[in-house]
Amino acid sequence: MATLSDVARRAGVSPATASRVINGSSKPVTEELRARVLAAVAELQYVPNAHAQLLARSHRSAVGVIVHDVSDPYFAEITRGLQRVATDQGRLLMICNSYRDPDRELEYVELLRGHQVAALILAGSGYHDQAFTRQLNEKLAAYEATGGRVAVIGRHEHSGDAVMPDNRAGGYLAGRELCGLGHRAIGVVAGPRILTTTTDRLAGLRQALTEQGRELPERRIRYAEFDRDGGAEATARLLDADPELTAIVALNDSMAIGALATLRARGLAVPQQISVVGFDDMPIARDVTPALTTVRLPLVDMGVRAMSLVLGAGAPTPRVEVLPAELVRRDTAGPAPRSSRATAGSAPRARRGDAAS
Amino acid sequence: MATLSDVARRAGVSPATASRVINGSSKPVTEELRARVLAAVAELQYVPNAHAQLLARSHRSAVGVIVHDVSDPYFAEITRGLQRVATDQGRLLMICNSYRDPDRELEYVELLRGHQVAALILAGSGYHDQAFTRQLNEKLAAYEATGGRVAVIGRHEHSGDAVMPDNRAGGYLAGRELCGLGHRAIGVVAGPRILTTTTDRLAGLRQALTEQGRELPERRIRYAEFDRDGGAEATARLLDADPELTAIVALNDSMAIGALATLRARGLAVPQQISVVGFDDMPIARDVTPALTTVRLPLVDMGVRAMSLVLGAGAPTPRVEVLPAELVRRDTAGPAPRSSRATAGSAPRARRGDAAS
DNA sequence: TCCCTGCGGGAAAGGGCTTTCTCTGCGGTA
């Protein structure tokens, strides 16, 4: 690889001058030398060694992001928001997938710290795990002590800046909607119980049911992986245990899609025989059939806010921004069927909005 | 940030010794000093500066990956394959999204080169653009000249190692299937015509139709963005121009989903009135209703192969691995309706496989 | 004519780490 001094030598100038030309330094350089340097750069196909640059400049510019999995639409949307702000400010993003493995999350914090990122953003659910939480907080505190900025998205176990979707309110919305439709036997297809996202959403849902004089017993909840197959499998278990269910709340849209698959496989009509409500409103939600009724979270906006917090001026006290959840009524939730499973309920209501473009 | 010499000072040893302990060097260090160093590391929460390390070691370990968009399921799957091999070999992946912008692709090649990656993988369609192709090849050649390894996935404009999905054969498969079902008026919802992926798939499709004595005139092709909304919009234009279409081939599954949305919005029954075939077999394909008939590409495997090529021994001549496409019959393609649009065709065939887990 | 100013350029000092080379001191052999 050609180095800066190769370029300088070829151009017949000092490395200092070459550097100034290449970086567009404010210090003036004669047109003639500038041209010679640029010519040498082109001839040698010179590309500065990023590590040497980062080392020489004290300036830290990249931002580290840790998500569960970028290819999961939930995080893809958040990342889109993060990117938008970062790009505007000329920041490079280093994105790491923890695949919901706490240890890997810890490792990535170190890794990113080692890469001298200016800020760190952790997106995705927190864990109900004291030991882990303490470790993570120690690491983050150490990082902040050296001037690093930290923000978390959707997890409340860290004490710093945070952007929180209102998971609890979202759960509440889902519960209230189904109660309003007359459902009494409501099952839940939940993510891993160690995730705070799961428990928060569940808490809101439970609150809604309780307020209506209903309840949400543990036997109507099945925990599984937070993905399509987890949803399919949990739904199957739920139906096996309690065939009288008239509604299912899936704690994210991927699980909801799995739930729909299982229902279809079993010949249960949605929403005539059984209703389904999802969570997140990922883009695909409107394209499944029937289109998914779900709780929308402003995912892109969450990313935008988090990146703005972290790149903006620091605050003396941690800031927590709570972003509201919103119910999106589509076609998978309808009135509870009158009698038993054998009778189909009323027709689904007309679909609102969301027609193809 | 604590530095290595801070650690050394605190442990009362030289930086050299500290470095040896931290990196597990083969050079022996007394147990006592080792313990002191490790204690100092823990107390100071020391994390080595990755840039300084990379600079000091001549050893290059990271691998650069350029894709159109990781959050697109097509690339998410490929990336999964890349990751698997990279992780096995202890390599870090740097993933960049070009968002199908050739200039950005060029920039990322430089950026990754600057970051001293050991290898570079470009995934995603190539472009019909002489000037760009030449520039890219120059940059890649320069990189290879300094010992960098390069592989491309799904693009044939580069002369080095390549993993190619058989796009043309896939297009052929889709065409043959529809011909076999008796379709004559087949429309195509295509991605941007500048992409080689588009033209390759189209070529295969055209060949199948030609062999059957049919044809594929340009007026039955609509080009749009390679995503859901592009598919929806192109389908609308196609139907407006030619309401007699009995089948639509979408050149990727995202577009197919958009197409289904448009058809549903217009009240056209799939596959009774109109058939749809997608391409890629992304995971969601089996979950839309009706489940999507599509051409499967071994995406994960493509990633695995590419990473193996690039991390394995070099070869004197470029290696090209062509991976086969395969038709996956589900529920969106059925026999062509007998007469006109008004009459529904025969019932869809029974759905094969793919039941919920 | 002399001095000061300011501009354009180079020398050199880091930045944090790895690694080779060198040095010290010990145990063992002749």
Added chain:
DNA sequence: TACCGCAGAGAAAGCCCTTTCCCGCAGGGA
């Protein structure tokens, strides 16, 4: 007893850049 060899530790030379500091020179004002 003298010497050799080696284990274990440190000194120092890079790795490739950026940036401060300094220097020489030319032009302008007194």
